[in-house]
Amino acid sequence: MPHPRSLFNPRALALVALMGLSPTAAGSAPADLYYERSLMAEAGNRCGLFAPQVQSALVSAREQARGTALRAGSPPRDLQATFDRARARARSVPCDSQDIVIAAQRVRNAFEGYARLIxxxxxxxxxxxxxxxxxxxxxxxxxxxxxxxxxxxxxxxxxxxxxxxxxxxxxxxxxxxxxxxxxxxxxxxxxxxxxxxxxxxxxxxxxxxxxxxxxxxxxxxxxxxxxxxxxxxxxxxxxxxxxxxxxxxxxxxxxxxxxxxxxxxxxxxxxxxxxxxxxxxxxxxxxxxxxxxxxxxx
Structure with a gap:
């Protein structure tokens, strides 16, 4: 069984960084991964972008990124601030924007196999x-x-x-x-x-x-x-x-x-x-x- 982290491909969120929805490139640091996964999970929840399997996968991946960041020494208050920024950004982008539509499809493709895991x-x-x-x-x-x-x-x-x-x-x-x-x-x-x-x-x-x-x-x-x-x-x-x-x-x-x-x-x-x-x-x-x-x- 692969490690859960390997089932979430950071490249699937690289487009998010290119769109200006993330402050840094995907996967560059644990706190950045936490930002990106939080952003898409919040956008998915707000806009109904994903099937329940994909949404739960995003939340799971977000929590893993949080744990990784904490183990790497990120202060809890900084991570809370990171989450707040991601949530604010997700709320500010229109649900029908082309950027969100494209990013959501990339996330769905990345989790096609994950949704079948038992x-x-x-x-x-x-x-x-x-x-x-x-x-x-x-x-x-x-x-x-x-x-x-x-x-x-x-x-x-x-x-x-x-x-x-x-x-x-x-x-x-x-x-x-x-x-x-x-x-x-x-x-x-x-x-x-x-x-x-x-x-x-x-x-x-x-x-x-x-x-x-x-x-x-x-x-x-x-x-x-x-x-x-x-x-x-x-x-x-x-x-x-x-x-x-x-x-x-x-x-x-x-x-x-x-x-x-x-x-x-x-x-x-x-x-x-x-x-x-x-x-x-x-x-x-x-x-x-x-x-x-x-x-x-x-």
Missing amino acids: RLDFPGDLYTWKADRSVSAQKVFWRLTQEVQQGEDQMRFGLAGRGGADNLMAVARFSTDEAPYAARIVMRNRSLTTGAYLDSRGESLRTLPLPRRLPKSGPYEGYVAEARSQAGTDLLPPGVRAGWAFRFPAQAAAAMADLDPRESIQVEFQFGSGSTRKIYVEVGDFAAGRAFLAARPS
């Missing part, structure tokens, strides 16, 4: 999100998942559902026989902080352990699981015969998608003995994977 991997620094756009009316299965092993504890985390309806879930198996009675997601509070907490202490951010990608003492925002049950075999991690499934509110997925891809979140499991087990998840390209799922392949 599965795609989104590699992160330490873990990978695996996306699956299959749809079943009978079977519940993972649509976007990250496999985590922490000591002897195993967890599958991500979006699972039936018939295209996705729920944020954690399915875990623990080294002890004790069953967790509750779970919650803990992440950086976005409204009370100015950006990601990354405790590098001179180390490479690309290899930074997940516990050091979350503030030690807050401020946090948390999301308590809405439901708990024994996990079905189709949702369990590989080789695991039994485990516990927790479903979280939709707001948790939206909040996670808004985080810096270099961050981590923490899933806390609480036991009747009073103990708590914490398992960490890399945010990575969760937002890009979520956008990939937004439309069924043609």
Whole structure:
């Protein structure tokens, strides 16, 4: 399976630069790619330029470009300003202008193969999100998942559902026989902080352990699981015969998608003995994977 970035051909947006809709040539820097993909995604949304498969592909590619730019050192505030410029430019160009018509056709051609993809991997620094756009009316299965092993504890985390309806879930198996009675997601509070907490202490951010990608003492925002049950075999991690499934509110997925891809979140499991087990998840390209799922392949 090719890396998602290879499926978005920057040359398809080169015309956008020539039209004066982009400040620089396509692909010249991560922040420039973010501008170009944001511009066409916003124009597509405003003018109804693309089929759902292409529009979701553009949004996914935009989020990947954002993650790449952040990992390359672009400040989050600068990227927000870049997005605002792209949105303003997209809103100022008439939907029926020849420039937009030509650029939109180039984008459609670039994504002809992408629209038929069923599965795609989104590699992160330490873990990978695996996306699956299959749809079943009978079977519940993972649509976007990250496999985590922490000591002897195993967890599958991500979006699972039936018939295209996705729920944020954690399915875990623990080294002890004790069953967790509750779970919650803990992440950086976005409204009370100015950006990601990354405790590098001179180390490479690309290899930074997940516990050091979350503030030690807050401020946090948390999301308590809405439901708990024994996990079905189709949702369990590989080789695991039994485990516990927790479903979280939709707001948790939206909040996670808004985080810096270099961050981590923490899933806390609480036991009747009073103990708590914490398992960490890399945010990575969760937002890009979520956008990939937004439309069924043609």
